Amino acid sequence: MTATSLGRCSRCHQQLLTDGTCRVCRHRFAAATAPPAATVAHAAPRERLLEPAPPLRVPADRALDQVHRRPPSSGGRREKRPDTPRALSVQGLTKVYGDGGLRVTAVQDVTFEVDEGEIVMIMGPSGSGKTTLLLMLGAMLRPTSGRVVIGGTDVGPTPERKLPSLRASHLGFVFQDFNLLSALSALENVEIACNLAGVRGEPAAARACYLLDRVGLWRRLNACPDQLSGGEKQRVAVARALANDPPLLLADEPTANLDSVNGKEIGELLRRLSDEDGRTSLIVTHDDRLAAIADRVLWLQDGRLSAKRRR
Numbered sequence: 001m002t003a004t005s006l007g008r009c010s011r012c013h014q015q016l017l018t019d020g021t022c023r024v025c026r027h028r029f030a031a032a033t034a035p036p037a038a039t040v041a042h043a044a045p046r047e048r049l050l051e052p053a054p055p056l057r058v059p060a061d062r063a064l065d066q067v068h069r070r071p072p073s074s075g076g077r078r079e080k081r082p083d084t085p086r087a088l089s090v091q092g093l094t095k096v097y098g099d100g101g102l103r104v105t106a107v108q109d110v111t112f113e114v115d116e117g118e119i120v121m122i123m124g125p126s127g128s129g130k131t132t133l134l135l136m137l138g139a140m141l142r143p144t145s146g147r148v149v150i151g152g153t154d155v156g157p158t159p160e161r162k163l164p165s166l167r168a169s170h171l172g173f174v175f176q177d178f179n180l181l182s183a184l185s186a187l188e189n190v191e192i193a194c195n196l197a198g199v200r201g202e203p204a205a206a207r208a209c210y211l212l213d214r215v216g217l218w219r220r221l222n223a224c225p226d227q228l229s230g231g232e233k234q235r236v237a238v239a240r241a242l243a244n245d246p247p248l249l250l251a252d253e254p255t256a257n258l259d260s261v262n263g264k265e266i267g268e269l270l271r272r273l274s275d276e277d278g279r280t281s282l283i284v285t286h287d288d289r290l291a292a293i294a295d296r297v298l299w300l301q302d303g304r305l306s307a308k309r310r311r
């Protein structure tokens with residue numbers, strides 16, 4: 001299909017294809033023969049991202065109202081009701097790598113809990129066990145002993161084959177080095193994550209647009225990673241981590257490859273997304289500046305929690 005003089009998309013200003021589909025955000029704004037439609041959330045270019053997205057008409061059979069957004073949160077950290085499980089509960093967690101002379105106790109007897117909507121920072125020197133702890137919390141590494149309970153689900157007894165679906169339903173990950181697919185655009189990187197979360201076709205593209213808008217990248221949808229700045233790449237990675245609308249976001253050194261301005265912006269973005277959605281976040285970092293956005297900082301030293309400091 002080729003681009004014509006049909007004009008430009010009123011939302012992202014890219015050229016429309018012959019069938020009236022925007023070549024970037026892929027929605028049919030002028031489909032005269034469209035089937036009965038239902039409304040789903042869709043993002044438009046806006047300076048003020050906190051405003052609700054305007055509705056987009058898409059075929060009724062593809063309506064994904066529920067997939068696109070969590071129920072609006074009252075903002076900020078929620079009060080815990082006595083009957084709801086903690087977002088995360090960690091008890092006596094220990095990880096020993098290797099054996100004999102090569103034995104390394106990376107994490108030792110770590111216990112803490114995180115409430116829904118809370119942002120908790122885990123800080124500590126290099127080699128103190130931060131990544132090891134995060135991998136165990138993300139059900140990517142089995143502990144030597146101890147317990148991890150995510151939103152009421154005990155990870156320990158969960159069979160290996162069920163861990164991917166546990167991760168898909170509960171967790172989003174942001175990594176230090178972004179881990180974007182270099183041959184794909186920002187939009188496609190997020191769209192693929194939506195596909196893995198079970199959302200396909202047009203709803204996946206719409207959700208990817210919505211998420212990239214929320215992280216301030218509406219105008220860079222079509223850019224590939226090597227055309228993006230470090231801060232922009234990390235924003236794509238954050239959008240991708242939200243593809244499955246996870247209640248718990250885990251981030252390992254999300255600002256380590258960024259300069260101070262971009263690092264601060266990513267920190268503020270994580271705080272805003274957490275506040276808007278009531279999402280719980282656990283962020284491992286060396287970056288003192290990130291402590292400013294945390295509700296709580298846990299200090300890790302030689303694999304042990306050493307002290308807790310409330311903001």
Ligand SMILES: Nc1ncnc2c1ncn2[C@@H]1O[C@H](COP(=O)(O)OP(=O)(O)OP(=O)(O)O)[C@@H](O)[C@H]1O
Nearest residue numbers: 097098104105106125126127128129130131132133
């Ligand atoms: N796969 C492994 N096998 C053996 N030892 C490991 C393994 N992974 C990590 N370690 C060791 O466990 C300890 C904790 O490592 P970890 O990567 O968790 O630290 P970290 O706090 O994330 O460090 P950094 O800030 O440098 O990323 C270190 O002594 C490390 O050498």
Ligand SMILES: [Mg+2]
Nearest residue numbers: 130131132252
């Ligand atoms: Mg690490």
